[in-house]
Amino acid sequence: MLVSYNWLRNYVNLDKVTPEELAEKITRSGIEVEGIEYLAPKSENIVVGYVKSCEKHPDADKLNLCQVDVGEESLQIICGAPNVGAGQKVAVAKPGAKLPNGMKIKKVKLRGVESNGMICSLQELGLDEKYIPADVAEGIFVFPEDAEVGVPVQELLNLDDAILDLDVLANRPDALSMLGVAYEVAAILDQPIELPDENLTIDESIEAKDYIDVKIDSIENNPYYGAFIIRDVEIKPAPLWMRNYLMASGIRPINNVVDITNFVLLEYGQPLHAFDYDQFGSKQVVIRQGKENETMVTLDDQERQLNENNLVITNGKEPVALAGVMGGADSEVTDETTNLLLEAAYFNSACVRHTVKQTGLRSESSTRFEKGVDPNRVKRAGIRACSLLQKYANGKVAGGVVEVDQLDKSEKSVTVTTAKINQRLGMELDEKDVTSVLSRLQFEFSKNGEEIIVQVPTRRLDISIFEDILEEVIRIYGYDHLPYTIPQGWVQAGGLTDIQLLQREIKNYLSSAGLMETLTYSLTNEKDATRFLTPDIEEKPAYSVGLAMPMSEEHSHLRLSLIPEMLRVLQHNVARTQTDLAYYEIGKVFVSREEEITNQPIENLHVAGALTGLWHNHPWQQEKKPVDFYVAKGIVEGLFAHLELDVTFVQTKMEDMHPGRCAEIRLNGKGIGYVGQVHPLTAKDFDVKETYVFEIDLESVFAVHQPAPSFTDIPRYPSVTRDIAFILDNDIPAGNVQAVIKEIGTPLVKEVSIFDVYQGEHMEEGKKSVAYRLLYQDPSRTLKDDEVDASYQEIIEKVNNQFGSYVRS
Amino acid sequence: MKEELQAIESEALAAVEKAEDSQALQEMKVKYLGKKGSLTTVLRGMGKLSKEERPVIGELANNVRASITEALDAKTEKLEREALDKQLETETIDVTLPGNPIHVGGRHLLTSIMEEIEDLFIGMGYEVKEGPEVETDYYNFEKLNLPKNHPARDMQDTFFITNELLLRTQTSPVQARTMEAYQGNRPIKMICPGKVYRRDTDDATHSHQFRQIEGLVVDKNITLSDLKGTLDVFAKKMFGKDRKIRLRPSFFPFTEPSVEMDVSCKVCNGEGCSVCKQTGWIEILGGGMVHPRVLEMSGYDSTVYSGFAFGMGQERIAMLKYGVNDIRHFYTNDVRFLSQYHQA
Numbered sequence A: 001m002l003v004s005y006n007w008l009r010n011y012v013n014l015d016k017v018t019p020e021e022l023a024e025k026i027t028r029s030g031i032e033v034e035g036i037e038y039l040a041p042k043s044e045n046i047v048v049g050y051v052k053s054c055e056k057h058p059d060a061d062k063l064n065l066c067q068v069d070v071g072e073e074s075l076q077i078i079c080g081a082p083n084v085g086a087g088q089k090v091a092v093a094k095p096g097a098k099l100p101n102g103m104k105i106k107k108v109k110l111r112g113v114e115s116n117g118m119i120c121s122l123q124e125l126g127l128d129e130k131y132i133p134a135d136v137a138e139g140i141f142v143f144p145e146d147a148e149v150g151v152p153v154q155e156l157l158n159l160d161d162a163i164l165d166l167d168v169l170a171n172r173p174d175a176l177s178m179l180g181v182a183y184e185v186a187a188i189l190d191q192p193i194e195l196p197d198e199n200l201t202i203d204e205s206i207e208a209k210d211y212i213d214v215k216i217d218s219i220e221n222n223p224y225y226g227a228f229i230i231r232d233v234e235i236k237p238a239p240l241w242m243r244n245y246l247m248a249s250g251i252r253p254i255n256n257v258v259d260i261t262n263f264v265l266l267e268y269g270q271p272l273h274a275f276d277y278d279q280f281g282s283k284q285v286v287i288r289q290g291k292e293n294e295t296m297v298t299l300d301d302q303e304r305q306l307n308e309n310n311l312v313i314t315n316g317k318e319p320v321a322l323a324g325v326m327g328g329a330d331s332e333v334t335d336e337t338t339n340l341l342l343e344a345a346y347f348n349s350a351c352v353r354h355t356v357k358q359t360g361l362r363s364e365s366s367t368r369f370e371k372g373v374d375p376n377r378v379k380r381a382g383i384r385a386c387s388l389l390q391k392y393a394n395g396k397v398a399g400g401v402v403e404v405d406q407l408d409k410s411e412k413s414v415t416v417t418t419a420k421i422n423q424r425l426g427m428e429l430d431e432k433d434v435t436s437v438l439s440r441l442q443f444e445f446s447k448n449g450e451e452i453i454v455q456v457p458t459r460r461l462d463i464s465i466f467e468d469i470l471e472e473v474i475r476i477y478g479y480d481h482l483p484y485t486i487p488q489g490w491v492q493a494g495g496l497t498d499i500q501l502l503q504r505e506i507k508n509y510l511s512s513a514g515l516m517e518t519l520t521y522s523l524t525n526e527k528d529a530t531r532f533l534t535p536d537i538e539e540k541p542a543y544s545v546g547l548a549m550p551m552s553e554e555h556s557h558l559r560l561s562l563i564p565e566m567l568r569v570l571q572h573n574v575a576r577t578q579t580d581l582a583y584y585e586i587g588k589v590f591v592s593r594e595e596e597i598t599n600q601p602i603e604n605l606h607v608a609g610a611l612t613g614l615w616h617n618h619p620w621q622q623e624k625k626p627v628d629f630y631v632a633k634g635i636v637e638g639l640f641a642h643l644e645l646d647v648t649f650v651q652t653k654m655e656d657m658h659p660g661r662c663a664e665i666r667l668n669g670k671g672i673g674y675v676g677q678v679h680p681l682t683a684k685d686f687d688v689k690e691t692y693v694f695e696i697d698l699e700s701v702f703a704v705h706q707p708a709p710s711f712t713d714i715p716r717y718p719s720v721t722r723d724i725a726f727i728l729d730n731d732i733p734a735g736n737v738q739a740v741i742k743e744i745g746t747p748l749v750k751e752v753s754i755f756d757v758y759q760g761e762h763m764e765e766g767k768k769s770v771a772y773r774l775l776y777q778d779p780s781r782t783l784k785d786d787e788v789d790a791s792y793q794e795i796i797e798k799v800n801n802q803f804g805s806y807v808r809s
Numbered sequence B: 001m002k003e004e005l006q007a008i009e010s011e012a013l014a015a016v017e018k019a020e021d022s023q024a025l026q027e028m029k030v031k032y033l034g035k036k037g038s039l040t041t042v043l044r045g046m047g048k049l050s051k052e053e054r055p056v057i058g059e060l061a062n063n064v065r066a067s068i069t070e071a072l073d074a075k076t077e078k079l080e081r082e083a084l085d086k087q088l089e090t091e092t093i094d095v096t097l098p099g100n101p102i103h104v105g106g107r108h109l110l111t112s113i114m115e116e117i118e119d120l121f122i123g124m125g126y127e128v129k130e131g132p133e134v135e136t137d138y139y140n141f142e143k144l145n146l147p148k149n150h151p152a153r154d155m156q157d158t159f160f161i162t163n164e165l166l167l168r169t170q171t172s173p174v175q176a177r178t179m180e181a182y183q184g185n186r187p188i189k190m191i192c193p194g195k196v197y198r199r200d201t202d203d204a205t206h207s208h209q210f211r212q213i214e215g216l217v218v219d220k221n222i223t224l225s226d227l228k229g230t231l232d233v234f235a236k237k238m239f240g241k242d243r244k245i246r247l248r249p250s251f252f253p254f255t256e257p258s259v260e261m262d263v264s265c266k267v268c269n270g271e272g273c274s275v276c277k278q279t280g281w282i283e284i285l286g287g288g289m290v291h292p293r294v295l296e297m298s299g300y301d302s303t304v305y306s307g308f309a310f311g312m313g314q315e316r317i318a319m320l321k322y323g324v325n326d327i328r329h330f331y332t333n334d335v336r337f338l339s340q341y342h343q344a
């Protein structure tokens, strides 16, 4: 809402506050002033001049030679504007004047003739082009005849005005009117308010009911409709002060009738609509819901398709306006209009909102109906407009308003006590602190013992309960007076849950392991949403959740894997010559088990990593270690070792992964993730080079993780190591043999590690040698050689039996 | 004989002193102390000595042997040390060449901010609560005093999935769920961090996905002053102990009264500058007293319980604290951005 400081002065005394101070006070009391704009920078030496004569320049067809009376002197001025003419009162920048655009006015000669000043357009005086009335947009501005010659134009054109831009939130529709802002400012400044003149002289010879009848078929959406009749109006420009205020408020003046309805809209916050009575098409206003397949042409010359959710104003036959949104083209007020039908009505906000959403037509009027108007101001606004039409359009106002009125105009009452207010604020206000705020807000109240019964004016739609009054008291009294305290009483030990701690621990580990955390979008494209599924998701049919109305295809579906968006992060960095990257992310994936979603999807927390380029690089030492499968796997193994969980890795195949370089991660036999190389074709898709990824379902980890492992004594007896090298068929996974060794060797064998793998020269075709180191240990005694030997022999024998291997000699 | 021994000693000591390598020392050891060495040779004449002379000469001989041995050992050690020094000198390297790079990872800046805020409130006795990101209309709006068709719903453009399912626009549904779970019969002190989503076009100050952190305290006799005091603790911890806060009235459907909190601008110390748009203050977060309808809907008797709630955007806090100028940096994950803030 743009609020003109000068306009506001008509209702409240602002002599003691500058626009800046006022803006600060309004902001601190609840409505944020987002900015202050001065209409035009101060300019001196620009006055009203009277064009005494106007002739063609002897040597230039398009220039006029004017003699202009500016009060104490007469100036010869050359003017190029097409609309300049003798007898006009115009804005003259005298020599020495400086225009808002920086131009300095000097005496000059144009084609040999002297010019001692400049006749200005509104643009040149600093007004925004989009608010300038059409009739003066192409040339100089012409003042009304009663303008006094020699007077500075600054004040006459309201150029000294400051415009406050108020960010009015949904709870304060009352501040969408000058009167509402006036009440607010009066309360803030503790000043009285002066209301506008609603005096009306009725033309006794005409009766509105002879001209119009009102019928409402949809009373719940339209509980009040008032029809005023104004005859014999004279269409002409509105008075200058009104046009000034409209321009200052961001509305372009059109003609007196339209300007007056807009003026009252801004002043009262009540939208009005003026129909050309003679074009209305009947003597009856019928308000009803629209019909399927019904159409109408609105003011903007668009044909609108209606339905039964739209409230329409009709002439009994066809729609003439979309109620509260926009009028129809046929009954628009034009230069030829002489008789008016003025509508002042109350339309249900939900109903208007519906039509606005459907048509996309949001206007000053619809916004106010959507947010709610004051039921007690509807008719008064109509009367105010009639009074202005009488004054500034010479209209004859017919007696009696034709109305249907079932509008609830009663005031709510809210009961408060000072004690309760103090209890909630944590303050010690006196009763008179409370009542003085109510008085400043012009809320009537009565007292009943400790109770203060507040009558809430209907302009304040936001106030209905104790807490609302509480807010009024503290916002006007001032938040700065609140003390600083901390909640007393009940205490609990704050903290993180085991699962939250575990997430932090996983971040600690991965960060220490050299991976950088990323945060990517949960929304991805439809195709990527269902790629790279972890085994727990893939088991059953899994569907991605799509948005009803996505903003773009790139962000249309919720992800089932963190990997695709992480690959995009790699791509972004690689494209910026950052080639060695190691990333991780912890985030949710969203799994729906329904093809048509009706329930909330399952949200599983995942951890994922993506690595590409060099893992280690020390150039001058020629040490370069590119990321490979075992780097990625090492990170995963380290993670589970850190969490003290045993996982196994099983060769697997996944659509977007390298067919020979991908392992399923199993925890207690259940697939919970994968690690491997992204399929080269997929990598190409994402525009990344050789890339390794892992992804793990953390919910499965949380399910089995024991937060605090119990103490294990540090071994006091020496351990014994033994090495064995098995010659195995190439396709036997070394890890399987390792697991079998551990199984056979338990409990004496504590660890089995692989320290050498050899294939190639001196090795039988199709075979490999894998060397295992066995660590024997008993926590309670020193092991004897012969028992270690026996175990060692048993292992060799059983492994050879099971895998068809033999020991390398 | 005595003179002979003394002569051997002085000759040997002089020779040892002059020796230049361990080879020479070895030869001297043989020459003076060996089985055929001069000392042994002299001592062979011991038999000719009188009974009285023998022990005297014997002792002298031992002293001479010890003296020569000691000199030899000392010289050996000296030469070895010199050799080592020489060798080490040759092993000198260029210490200005770069060392082995250690690849350090780290947390995302937003995670660091989030954990810092979490820890601050945990220290004041808050629990950390989480909830689903795909929410129902009921928990995201209706339970928070935003019935269908409420004009304030326009304040947040929502990603709907179906008429009833949506991506949460705020972390407040976690508050609603917690209140409901506690069934109105115990106090609450919680924060809820998490991702939220809104239909905004991504630009320097908007992101269709961002993170919030909200707080909720419900108990008997919670006051607006308690909110002010709590936010003051928060602001001083996050932005510096010299910061001041102020509350301004605002509007949120789930709180009444509602406030916005500003922190005095760190750049200009409240004098006014371009960062704070000349106001001296920077808007940080919103909050207020929990609306009685919100309490009632979750089973809390609003005549007995009151509460305050507050919420903020984590990105905004991070941007203000670290001077990050574009919200998209958080989601582009450019390594050159992330590595500016890593702390494992």
Ligand SMILES: [Zn+2]
Pocket: B265, B266, B267, B268, B269, B270, B271, B272, B273, B274, B275, B276, B277, B278, B280, B281
């Ligand atoms: Zn500043």
